[in-house]
Amino acid sequence: YTTAGSFSRWLIETRGIETFGRAYPFGRIEKAYGIPFETLRDEWLAFIDAVEVPETEMQEAERRFDRPPIFAKACAREIASLESEAWERYRVSDFDEARELFTRIRQHEPQNPEWTWRIVQVELAAERWEDVLNGAKALIGDERASDSLKTRATDALGDASWHLGDVDAARDAYTRVIDADAYPSYTRGAWIKRDARSLPPESQALVQQYFAPSDDSLRLYRMRELTARESGWAHGHYLLGRALFAEREWEAAALSLEAASALGLPTDDFNRETQQLVGRAHLRQQRWDDAKRAFADALTLSATEGERLEARDWLERLAWQRGESNQISSRSDTIR
Numbered sequence: 001y002t003t004a005g006s007f008s009r010w011l012i013e014t015r016g017i018e019t020f021g022r023a024y025p026f027g028r029i030e031k032a033y034g035i036p037f038e039t040l041r042d043e044w045l046a047f048i049d050a051v052e053v054p055e056t057e058m059q060e061a062e063r064r065f066d067r068p069p070i071f072a073k074a075c076a077r078e079i080a081s082l083e084s085e086a087w088e089r090y091r092v093s094d095f096d097e098a099r100e101l102f103t104r105i106r107q108h109e110p111q112n113p114e115w116t117w118r119i120v121q122v123e124l125a126a127e128r129w130e131d132v133l134n135g136a137k138a139l140i141g142d143e144r145a146s147d148s149l150k151t152r153a154t155d156a157l158g159d160a161s162w163h164l165g166d167v168d169a170a171r172d173a174y175t176r177v178i179d180a181d182a183y184p185s186y187t188r189g190a191w192i193k194r195d196a197r198s199l200p201p202e203s204q205a206l207v208q209q210y211f212a213p214s215d216d217s218l219r220l221y222r223m224r225e226l227t228a229r230e231s232g233w234a235h236g237h238y239l240l241g242r243a244l245f246a247e248r249e250w251e252a253a254a255l256s257l258e259a260a261s262a263l264g265l266p267t268d269d270f271n272r273e274t275q276q277l278v279g280r281a282h283l284r285q286q287r288w289d290d291a292k293r294a295f296a297d298a299l300t301l302s303a304t305e306g307e308r309l310e311a312r313d314w315l316e317r318l319a320w321q322r323g324e325s326n327q328i329s330s331r332s333d334t335i336r
Contacts, residue, residue, distance in 0.1 A: 010044045057304050075108050095126035113145040120156050125213045132160040151182045192235045203229050210239050216246045234263035254281040272301035288322045
């Protein structure tokens with residue numbers, strides 16, 4: 001799917017959207033472009049070969065695509081059915097059955113550590129911390145596990161250690177996740193959880209509850225309580241802003257996220273992601289200039305080409321939506 005998207009984008013950028021529009025409905029590439037498909041394919045492959053990919057983005061690509069193809073799996077249809085049923089059990093909090101189903105899948109594919117991670121995820125949701133600890137340690141020591149999988153397991157190890165009262169082990173695990181910097185959301189989460197250990201126990205519990213599977217409205221309630229308790233803690237306002245954003249409370253989300261930035265977030269990645277969310281919240285309210293400033297700040301803070309492309313995409317959406325809105329308003333004025 002990703003490969004097809006790359007090829008399609010290349011066709012559009014090199015030969016225009018009109019020709020692509022003629023080819024797309026029925027896949028009649030040769031008829032629309034007037035040259036053999038193999039010629040287009042070889043030109044696209046040459047373009048791909050010439051793209052220079054920074055090491056950080058190569059690592060991100062490996063993290064996303066580092067899993068066995070479906071055709072390499074034993075009993076692919078049965079595994080897909082079992083996995084679907086396991087997640088269904090997970091969604092209704094039937095964690096014992098979900099664990100059993102993922103265990104059966106692992107018996108089909110004992111060489112694939114991904115299924116061990118799924119079991120750890122179930123134990124995390126069930127808050128069976130000793131089982132999380134043991135499963136995470138097994139994954140970290142598994143030579144077949146990818147670096148990104150080990151990073152996720154290390155984060156789970158930190159969560160289990162924190163809940164079990166081993167604060168030194170938790171700090172060490174979160175620090176390793178931060179140092180690995182393999183997965184932005186895990187890195188940001190590890191920063192927050194490591195820094196939360198300086199808070200009073202009641203506030204620490206609220207932070208832990210944010211990262212536990214729960215209803216968005218309940219998470220929002222807890223973050224309101226957290227910021228009331230810890231009004232000067234930037235991470236608390238950041239988490240509240242994210243919770244408000246999830247509940248589509250755009251104005252309040254932007255205010256909380258801006259408060260987090262003003263109090264001081266620890267990294268450029270935190271600030272970049274915060275500005276991205278602020279821009280989207282302003283965009284929802286048609287506050288065009290505020291949205292543009294936030295997206296421009298996100299672009300400035302972007303460290304990878306992928307992040308820069310995302311920021312530019314939002315700026316382009318803003319420009320289009322702003323123009324579309326103006327056209328609609330003009331038509332409405334004419335009608336009145």
